Amino acid sequence: MSRVILSVLLLLLSLSNAAQKRQSAIWAGAMLDVVEGKLVNDVIIVIENGKISKINKASNKNQYKDIIDLSEYTILPGLIDCHTHLTNPYFDKSIDVYETAIATYGILGTLYAKKTLDAGFTTVRDVGAVFYSDVALRDAINKDWIPGPRMYVSGKALTITGGHGAWANWMAPHMELKPNPGFPVDGKDEVRKRTRTLIKNSVDLIKINATGGFGTSKSIPGASSFTIEEMQAAVEEAKKRGLKVAAHAHGADGIKNAIKAGAHSIEHGTFLDQESIDMLKEYKVYLVMDLLAAHVELIENKEDLTKKQINQTQSELYQSYAANFQKAYDQGVRMAFGTDASIFEHGRNAEQFHLMVKAGMKEIDAIRSATIVAAELIGVEKNTGSLDEGKWADIIAVKGNPIKDIRVLEKIEFVMKEGKVYKVF
DSSP, X not given: OOHHHXXXXXXXHHHHHHHHTOEEEEXXXXXXXXXXXXXXXXXXXXXXXXXXXXXXXXXXXXXXXXXXXXXXXXXXXXXXXXXXXXXXXXXXXXXXXXXXXXXXXXXXXXXXXXXXXXXXXXXXXXXXXXXXXHHHHHHHHHTTSSOOXXXXXXXXXXXXXXXXXXGGGGSOGGGOOOOOBXXXXXXXXXXXXXXXXXXXXXXXXXXXXXXXXXXXXXXXXXXXXXXXXXXXXXXXXHHHTXXXXXXXXXXXXXXXXXXXXXXXXXXXXXXXXXXXHHHHHHTTOEEEOOHHHHHIIIIISOXXXXXXXXXXXXXXXXXXXXXXXXXXXXXTOOBOOOOOBTSSOTTOGGGHHHHHHHTTOOHHHHHHHTTHHHHHHHTOTTTSSSOOTTSBOOEEEESSOTTTOGGGGGSOOEXXXXXXXXXXX
């Protein structure tokens, strides 16, 4: 190798190392310590290689060259939504799912991902998508092709024949298509094989529909679907690869079946009863209740419940759901933030915070549900969920104090994900 080539290579390596070691800092008027539940005034967050390297008092700010001035703002960890569908346009009634090309879901996902990130959500768990569009979107974000939150994805949820999310429910029998991961599976062997297929295709978790649902024709939300043994097959296969299982479950029997089968989280929990609450606590299962989606469907859109075997008005059902939320919270169930984004327009996610507070949750606990608790559910608590040295520099900023006025989270002024700024006031 000639000296000239060697010199060029050494220069490029030096420049590369310098870029990697580039240091920046944020000067914040206040920082929310979500663990202690208090504001710390006038701090400097030092960022190196996408991580928080030091948290210091602002009196030391003059030693740093590249400082982002957020001295009039409150910073807190990037938010986490544990129940999203970033490639799904369910809220948009102008889109016909029968006429939409498969690739369109991925294209729409790029728009929805940006809106979600701009809303302050630097991490999401995506629990159900069409034809692995969530896997493709996750990978595009990870490769920095497009802006978006960090995604942990499930592919299409497992469901039974006639179950929630079974596309064939919406079609005449002669139109049913060849099965794929999203069409029904029945029996332990089919569940096991489909779970293996999902894992082969690079999902981060498994989603299984333990009950019927509201958004599927001929499906009853309160009715159980899979047996305990069928769901155990999915849990066993997921466990082999270190993956968790999220269970869509509205009815109490389905909730209890999913817990017995080993699910790590219960999604929705609409009709949970006292025994369900006791089991959630005993088995240390997380509960993800999507108050915003329920409010949009039942109060804003007044969804028709006549074919769902529910003897309540929309308003009564929502109030019952909010009451169950409060019961679970008051009794110490571990509750993670999840909105079912796609039922409403993507980017509205933070509107759920005030509904949680209205339902009886303290402001700081609502924020914790979308930071440290959500990070624990996903399994990334060592990297995100709080502003601590060594963790990813996922940082957002708001005007005001979110502990006193939770609705300030509905207007995010600044977004940083792993040290990169995506939104500036």
